[in-house]
Amino acid sequence: MADLLNPADPDFARDPFPYYARLRAAGAPAARVALANGTHAWLVTGYRPAREVLSDPRFSNVPPRSAGRPKADSPAQRARGCLARHMLNSDAPDHSRLRRLAAAAFTPRRVDELRPRIEKLTGELVAEAVARLATEGTVDLVDAFAFPLPVLVIGEVLGVPEADRADLRAWTYRVGSPADALEPGAVDEAWTSLHAYFTALIDRKRRAPGDDLFSALVRDTSEGGLDDGELLAMAFLLLFAGYETTMNLIASAALLLLTHPGELAAAREGGAGRWAAVTEETLRHASPLEGTTWRRTTERVDLGGGTVIPADASVLVVLAAANRDPEHFPAPDAFRPGRYAAGAARPAPHVAFGHGAHFCLGSRLARLEAAIALPTLFAALPALRLAADPATLPYRPGLLVRGPARLPVCRADGV
Template identity: 75%
Template sequence: MLDPADPAFARDPYPYYARLRTQGPAVRVALANGTHAWFVTGYEHVRAVLADSRFSNVPPPGAGRPRPDSPAQRARACLARHMLNSDAPDHTRLRRLTSAAFSPRRVDALRPRIEQLASELIAKAATRTQNGAVVDLVDAFAFPLPVLVIGEVLGVPEADRDDLRKWTYRVGSPADALPAGAVDEAWIRLHAYFTELIADKRRRPGEDLFSALVHDVTEGGLDDGELLAMAFLLLFAGYETTMNLLASASLLLLTHPGELAAARRDATRWTAVVEEALRHASPLEATTWRRTTQEVNLGGSGLIPAGASVLAVLAAANRDPAHFPDPDAFRPDRYRPAAGGTRAAPHAAFGHGPHFCVGARLARLEAAVALPVLFDALPGLQLAEDPGEIPYRPGLLVRGPRRLPVRRA
């Protein structure tokens, strides 16, 4: 039986996934909540599932824990319309509109602002690390930077971004870690805020990506409910993946000082560092749940019945030894082949197929810009806790350190 909330599993799920991989293309797993699901862990089979329309993204009726009706629950329900919970043709339309807003030109134009925001956050952290004080890099850097950047994408006024960060932190935290009612209040405030933001973008559009979505008047443009769902999706997908990438990459570099020194000597290595961090410490442990619309045979013992819950485990695919030699080692050079060498296989950290992460370019850009700023501004940075004791976020969807305490030598 698998308990995704087990701290030991959250810290190191890879041995478990390696055992599953040896048992076949898809393995039926008993979960601690009393349900069962089919886990797909091999690189080729994960990619096959994500490209196969027989694996639906639409949640079945009544999926999830039942919740009483309330303003907070109605705010949560807005997410049900986002494109991760849809199949073609609805997904095709939503994806087309969003991809246009995330064009390379628009994303790349954010580089100077990302560098400025990262520099400001790291300057505050540097002040706090004086005289040996300990700073949590998740709280001071990895979490706030993506929230601030997605604020740029959504065109959130700077005066509102502290509130946005506070509400986002609350809805992403376990309810028992906050005062009673704090999570529900944050959902209600986010719903109200984005409702007003959409109305404001209609009245006074800006140059931000969200204004482009609001004012897309092509056939099949987004209605207000879809815009609200898209705002939530961009907010949470925009910070969750990148937060975990920044935290995990920082931890990997702090525990592999030779790789950090090499990147600081040669700035062209940072791209490879980011790619290897995405592979080695996938910020998305798995995709959202799929459901088979018919019986599917993945080969061998991988016969999945119709109506089954299926999880494509990206973290496991990225450690498949058939495609990544020495898969448990952090080796950025696998993405910097020597002359005549072979580059590593593309990792699956952003998924594959129709639901490949539309924000992948932005996440890569944030990491490639912010990580060198961090380590140039804070030389001598070191962990203030045994890396084996650092807790990880529980669950099967996202993966990253919950805290990353550091100090300067």
């Protein structure tokens, strides 16, 4: 009998860890579960099998032809369809080519050069939050800080002019919202606007390249460079891979620090190294990408221990669960940044950024954003407090991303 899994259940979204721990404790490298939509999938919840599956080419990233490919019969559906061609949806050799070109633009130097811009954007958002707290008493830290910061940073990466940033933020917010949460047609309209905007942006960068990272990709028209469709898919991928994940990292780290005042005090006293440890431990403890994208077996795969996954099966590697595997992380459910602090016994590397060929291309940028965002926020608001019971905070539904949907905060000093 397959285990039933309902990712839409709010209790599961808030705390899926007991469910995953039960699957992992059963000892098999993968467990077949029944999803609430009537389909079945294989879940990998252990640390070692997760890394094995993610480096095994028999687990393909190419989505089946029919699944998730909208018919291109409306502008909004065409826009969504563009996403299908990105590198996360491809295997070697296509993937290797796309990845090589993107990595050539995403150099550590280019990412590090973003620091002053990220510091400026962070400072502005924190100042706005401080002002809103003074007038409104409470703000939602997701809406006011954790969401806009990564979107604005992707704006920097893509070289979106400052005058267009508010549009980028509004469209991204809409395409990331459930269709029934907004006025009818708003989500489709946002998809269409983003598609038109990115198409024009590519054209503009081609005629007048800037010193942004995306211009470097557009400029590379040598043989094997990206064609326009691939550039469009890349722009969408960078936006979606970069904002929701980083948003969850910042929101979850803030929540963990607000609920662990001793760790917050240690971070304030410990400087950059301790803040980096907070980021690493948040990535492990509250992995922003709960699962990788779906994999599909290209053939029958024997994972050992009697677990045989048939060909053409859907497989999900649950990074959040692998990062809580007690065999690799002692006291896995405890939030202990100290395990990543300098001088600590070397912990196992977490898999929050994935593993193998598709390892996150933006990990350096995500770490840089967190390294700036968290100390800036807590320095400007020393008396920041949660304005809700953490046990009742709503979480984003689904198996892909994980983080609080809202994080109401106030100032304990009431100023």
